[in-house]
Amino acid sequence: xxxxxxxxxxxxxxxxxxxxxxxxxxxxxxxxxxxxxxxxxxxxxxxxxxxxxxxxxxxxxxxxxxxxxxxxxxxxxxxxxxxxxxxxxxxxxxxxxxxxxxxxxxxxxxxxxxxxxxxxxxxxxxxxxxxxxxxxxxxxxxxxxxxxxxxxxxxxxxxxxxxxxxxxxxxxxxxxxxxxxxxxxxxxxxxxxxxxxxxxxxxxxxxxxxxxxxxxxxxxxxxxxxxxxxxxxxxxxxxxxxxxxxxxxxxxxxxxxxxxxxxxxxxxxxxxxxxxxxxxxxxxxxxxxxxxxxxxxxxxxxxxxxxxxxxxxxxxxxxxxxxxxxxxxxxxxxxxxxxxx
Numbered sequence: 001x002x003x004x005x006x007x008x009x010x011x012x013x014x015x016x017x018x019x020x021x022x023x024x025x026x027x028x029x030x031x032x033x034x035x036x037x038x039x040x041x042x043x044x045x046x047x048x049x050x051x052x053x054x055x056x057x058x059x060x061x062x063x064x065x066x067x068x069x070x071x072x073x074x075x076x077x078x079x080x081x082x083x084x085x086x087x088x089x090x091x092x093x094x095x096x097x098x099x100x101x102x103x104x105x106x107x108x109x110x111x112x113x114x115x116x117x118x119x120x121x122x123x124x125x126x127x128x129x130x131x132x133x134x135x136x137x138x139x140x141x142x143x144x145x146x147x148x149x150x151x152x153x154x155x156x157x158x159x160x161x162x163x164x165x166x167x168x169x170x171x172x173x174x175x176x177x178x179x180x181x182x183x184x185x186x187x188x189x190x191x192x193x194x195x196x197x198x199x200x201x202x203x204x205x206x207x208x209x210x211x212x213x214x215x216x217x218x219x220x221x222x223x224x225x226x227x228x229x230x231x232x233x234x235x236x237x238x239x240x241x242x243x244x245x246x247x248x249x250x251x252x253x254x255x256x257x258x259x260x261x262x263x264x265x266x267x268x269x270x271x272x273x274x275x276x277x278x279x280x281x282x283x284x285x286x287x288x289x290x291x292x293x294x295x296x297x298x299x300x301x302x303x304x305x306x307x308x309x310x311x312x313x314x315x316x317x318x319x320x321x322x323x324x325x326x327x328x329x330x331x332x333x334x335x336x337x338x339x340x341x
Contacts, residue, residue: 001025001093005057008038011076011090012083013058018073020055027091030055033072042081059083096136096154108145120157132169138277144180150207162219168207168229176214179203183225183241183259197221199241206230210255212237221259234271246283264299 028037030046034054040059043340050058051070057156058072059080077083092133101107102121113119115133120139129143132151137143142160146176149155150169159173162180167173181335185197201220205227211217212235217225222243227233228247238256245257246265255269258277263269267281275281282299291304303310 002036005073005075008057008087012077012086014059014075014077014083015062016073016075020073022073024056027088028055030058033058039072040080040084040302042079042084059087077280098136100141113152114151126163138175156213162203162335165219166202166204168205168209170208171205172210174211174213174215177211178207178216179211180219181216183221185221201225201241203227206247209233217238218243218259219224228265240277250290 002023002025004020005016005018005022008024009016010187022169023036024038025036026038028034028039030039030041030049030067033039033053035054035056036335037055038057038059039055041047042061050066050072051068053072057075058128059075059077060081061088062076063080064076083334098118099116101117101119105119105121105123107125108129110127111125111129114133114135116134117131118136119125120137120141122139123137123141125143126145126147128146131149132153134152135149135152138155138157140158141155143149144161144163144165146164147161147167148274149167150171152169153171153173154168155173156175158175159177159230160179161167163181173179180203182199184340185199187197188194188196188283198292199219200219201223203219203225205211206229208230209227210232214235215233215237216309217227217239218241219225223242225239225242226331228245228246230248231245234253236250236253237251240257240299242260243257243263245263248265249263249267249269251269252271254271255273255275257263257275260278261275261281263281264283264285267287269287270291272290273287273293279295279296281297282301284300284303285297287293288304293303297303301310
C-alpha cells in the first residue's frame with residue numbers, strides 16, 4: 001500500500017516541504033533509507049544522515065532547518081518521534097486490518113462471534129466460545145470450549161487458549177502463547193510416585209494485556225490465575241497456577257513465577273528473575289534482572305541479586321565481593337606478619 005507525503009502529513013497534522021505527491025510504501029531508518037521509504041529525524045546525532053538519506057520522505061521537527069541541500073521531502077511536525085510512533089501504530093492497524101473466515105477452520109455450532117471477525121485458516125473455535133467485535137485470530141490458533149474473548153483483541157498465529165479462560169478487550173496475544181495449560185500440581189504417594197492433582201480453575205486476562213511470544217500462563221488449581229488490566233508480559237515468561245499480577249506491571253523475558261504468588265500494581269521486573277511461590281510482592285516494586293525473590297516484598301522496594309537484597313545494599317556488597325581476593329591477600333599478609341613478630 002502506498003501513501004503520498006500529503007496523505008501522511010494529514011494523518012500527522014504536519015506540513016510538507018518538498019514534493020507533496022511523492023509516494024512511500026515502506027518504513028526505514030534514516031541511515032538505511034531507500035527510494036519509496038519513509039523515515040524520521042528526532043535525535044540530533046543522526047542529523048548528518050538527512051543530507052545523504054535516499055528515503056523519499058522524512059519526518060522532522062518544525063524547528064529543523066537544513067544547512068545544505070537535501071533530496072528528501074520533509075514533513076514538519078511538533079514532535080518527530082511521537083509523530084513517527086503514531087504512524088507506526090497507524091501502519092500496524094492497516095497491516096492487521098483483516099476480516100472474514102478462512103477455510104479450512106472449525107467453528108462449533110454453539111460458538112458466537114461479533115462483527116468484523118478475522119479467523120485465519122486451520123483455526124479451531126470450541127463449544128460455547130464467545131468472541132466480541134473486531135477480533136483478529138490468525139491461522140493455526142486453538143480456542144477451547146467456553147472461552148470468552150473481548151472486543152478488539154488480536155491473537156497471533158499458533159496460540160492456544162484452553163477451555164474456560166477469559167481474555168479481555170484490546171489484548172494482544174503473540175505467537176506460541178499458551179494460556180490455561182495445567183498448573184504443575186502433583187502429589188507424592190508412599191511409593192515415591194507422583195499423582196496428578198486435577199487443575200480445574202482458569203486464567204483471566206483483563207483488558208489491555210499484552211502477552212509476548214511463547215509465554216505460558218497456567219490455569220489455577222481452583223479459582224483463577226489473574227493478569228490484571230494493562231499488564232505487559234515479554235516473551236518466554238512462565239506464570240504458574242493461581243498467580244495474580246496487579247495492573248500496569250511489566251515483566252521482561254525468561255522470568256518465572258511460581259504458584260500462588262501475588263504481585264502488586266505498577267511493578268517493573270527484569271529478565272530472568274525467579275520468584276518462589278506463595279509470597280506477596282507489593283506495589284511499585286522494581287526487581288533487577290537475574291534476581292531471585294524468596295520472601296515477601298513491601299511496597300516501593302528496589303531489589304537485586306540472588307537471594308535478592310535491597311539495591312543499594314547489593315551494590316555496597318558487590319564492591320567488597322569484587323575486592324575479595326585483595327582482602328584475603330591482606331589478611332594472609334597480616335597473619336604472616338603477626339607470626340613473624
